[in-house]
Amino acid sequence: MSYKTEELAFANTPAAHPMASTPVQPATSRSTADYRALDAAHHIHPFSDMGALNRAGSRVIVNAQGVHLWDSDGNKIIDGMAGLWCVNVGYGRKELADAAYRQMQALPYYNTFFKTTHPPVIELSALLAELTPEPFRHFFYCNSGSEGNDTVLRIVHQYWATQRQPAKKFVIARKNAYHGSTIAGGTLGGMAYMHEQMPSKVENVVHIDQPYFFGEASSDQTPEEFVLLRARQLEEKILELGANNVAAFIGEPFQGAGGVIFPAATYWPEIQRICRKYDVLLVADEVIGGFGRTGEWFAHQHFGFEPDLITLAKGLTSGYVPMGAVGLHDRVARALIDHGDFNHGLTYSGHPVAAAVAVANLKLLRDEKIVARVKADTGPYFQKKLRDTFAGHPIVGEISGAGLVAGVQLAQEPHTRTRFANGVDVGTLCRDFCFNGNLVMRASGDRMLLSPPLVISRPEIDEIVTKAKAAIDATARELGML
Numbered sequence: 480m481s482y483k484t485e486e487l488a489f490a491n492t493p494a495a496h497p498m499a500s501t502p503v504q505p506a507t508s509r510s511t512a513d514y515r516a517l518d519a520a521h522h523i524h525p526f527s528d529m530g531a532l533n534r535a536g537s538r539v540i541v542n543a544q545g546v547h548l549w550d551s552d553g554n555k556i557i558d559g560m561a562g563l564w565c566v567n568v569g570y571g572r573k574e575l576a577d578a579a580y581r582q583m584q585a586l587p588y589y590n591t592f593f594k595t596t597h598p599p600v601i602e603l604s605a606l607l608a609e610l611t612p613e614p615f616r617h618f619f620y621c622n623s624g625s626e627g628n629d630t631v632l633r634i635v636h637q638y639w640a641t642q643r644q645p646a647k648k649f650v651i652a653r654k655n656a657y658h659g660s661t662i663a664g665g666t667l668g669g670m671a672y673m674h675e676q677m678p679s680k681v682e683n684v685v686h687i688d689q690p691y692f693f694g695e696a697s698s699d700q701t702p703e704e705f706v707l708l709r710a711r712q713l714e715e716k717i718l719e720l721g722a723n724n725v726a727a728f729i730g731e732p733f734q735g736a737g738g739v740i741f742p743a744a745t746y747w748p749e750i751q752r753i754c755r756k757y758d759v760l761l762v763a764d765e766v767i768g769g770f771g772r773t774g775e776w777f778a779h780q781h782f783g784f785e786p787d788l789i790t791l792a793k794g795l796t797s798g799y800v801p802m803g804a805v806g807l808h809d810r811v812a813r814a815l816i817d818h819g820d821f822n823h824g825l826t827y828s829g830h831p832v833a834a835a836v837a838v839a840n841l842k843l844l845r846d847e848k849i850v851a852r853v854k855a856d857t858g859p860y861f862q863k864k865l866r867d868t869f870a871g872h873p874i875v876g877e878i879s880g881a882g883l884v885a886g887v888q889l890a891q892e893p894h895t896r897t898r899f900a901n902g903v904d905v906g907t908l909c910r911d912f913c914f915n916g917n918l919v920m921r922a923s924g925d926r927m928l929l930s931p932p933l934v935i936s937r938p939e940i941d942e943i944v945t946k947a948k949a950a951i952d953a954t955a956r957e958l959g960m961l
Contacts, residue, residue: 502542511551543570556917565798569934578839591829599834617812620829624766624792625659627803641818647726657736687712690742702743710749727760732778735767738926739886747784770794774854774882802833858882887927912950
């Protein structure tokens with residue numbers, strides 16, 4: 480089927496989220512002022528200046544349906560971030576609530592230690608083996624992407640121990656990467672502001688530069704040339720450390736929290752070539768990119784490379800309950816299976832309720848052809864709409880992305896790739912205009928990020944882009960540039 484035929488085939492298809500027209504009301508209700516006072520009195524928020532937040536008062540979200548949220552003041556908000564990149568099937572899917580309820584009645588909890596298993600985790604593992612690429616047939620479960628990347632480190636080191644190469648200890652990651660907020664995940668991530676608050680880091684983790692063309696390339700480089708040079712920093716670092724000492728390279732196929740940075744097509748094939756040349760495991764952090772975000776089931780398929788390990792979370796359950804996983808390539812799995820105990824696990828590894836919800840969620844993505852729709856219809860429409868809307872905008876330097884994820888680069892001079900000196904402040908200003916305009920659009924420094932639920936319709940995409948344009952126009956006016 481040609482691209483155009485696929486587009487027409489999906490163009491008149493109703494949005495794939497048959498949900499009630501109004502959200503379910505909460506069981507209890509307080510005034511917004513009461514909620515804010517209690518929140519300020521007792522709740523520490525993630526990644527927040529609590530003094531400033533408590534003075535301003537947090538927004539209290541009480542309902543959600545489809546791609547929209549409602550706050551305690553009755554404002555209807557369109558969620559351009561799918562929660563935190565995770566609510567792939569949209570809000571209000573009764574199928575997921577029913578799956579959780581049925582499982583809670585049958586077996587609300589049991590562990591997977593002590594030679595024990597249960598039907599939901601078996602069914603989930605078999606389904607993941609069908610949906611992931613052929614080499615991935617084994618999965619280890621945890622509660623989040625952060626724990627998934629902690630698990631990756633354990634698997635990597637155990638793998639090299641089984642290969643009688645215990646000196647392979649170094650893991651190479653990238654600056655401005657995000658791999659979670661545990662000590663191990665935060666060490667793997669390359670965000671300096673997180674490292675400043677984390678003096679105790681995991682040993683043997685080093686970083687190379689990110690493939691951020693707009694912000695870091697010289698004026699005479701093409702995107703393809705630039706990312707090749709960045710990829711070859713991996714080879715330089717391996718040679719510096721000694722190939723016999725390097726265990727793995729980890730990277731998000733596209734950087735999510737770092738700004739939705741999509742490297743040019745030459746990047747990942749070169750990374751894979753270098754890993755294979757020096758016998759270094761290649762880890763794809765698919766926590767954001769997995770389960771349809773780019774229009775492929777997994778983001779590494781979009782970029783055309785084959786990892787040895789994949790970290791999964793977020794879209795695994797569409798955020799309805801916490802769950803993470805690590806997928807193991809056959810050669811890594813066989814090494815662990817054939818060499819005794821793997822001494823790692825969590826109380827909730829393979830939790831039966833989370834597994835049941837994950838199965839129901841993945842079946843919706845598959846059977847309602849939600850991922851196929853992103854690839855053939857809503858993804859291309861979203862990308863074109865953004866590029867057409869912001870073409871020639873005085874403070875938009877580029878649109879990056881694929882499928883239903885995009886980064887909008889704010890710039891002082893777009894044509895010369897000149898960034899704002901106070902880019903973080905500009906991004907925060909724009910985010911606040913989005914917030915006030917009832918759009919959830921995230922700021923990452925001077926890049927504005929969008930990642931809506933995968934069930935979004937074309938009219939809802941139009942709503943997001945219209946509100947994003949209004950916020951970015953307001954930002955430009957505030958800066959005296961429009």
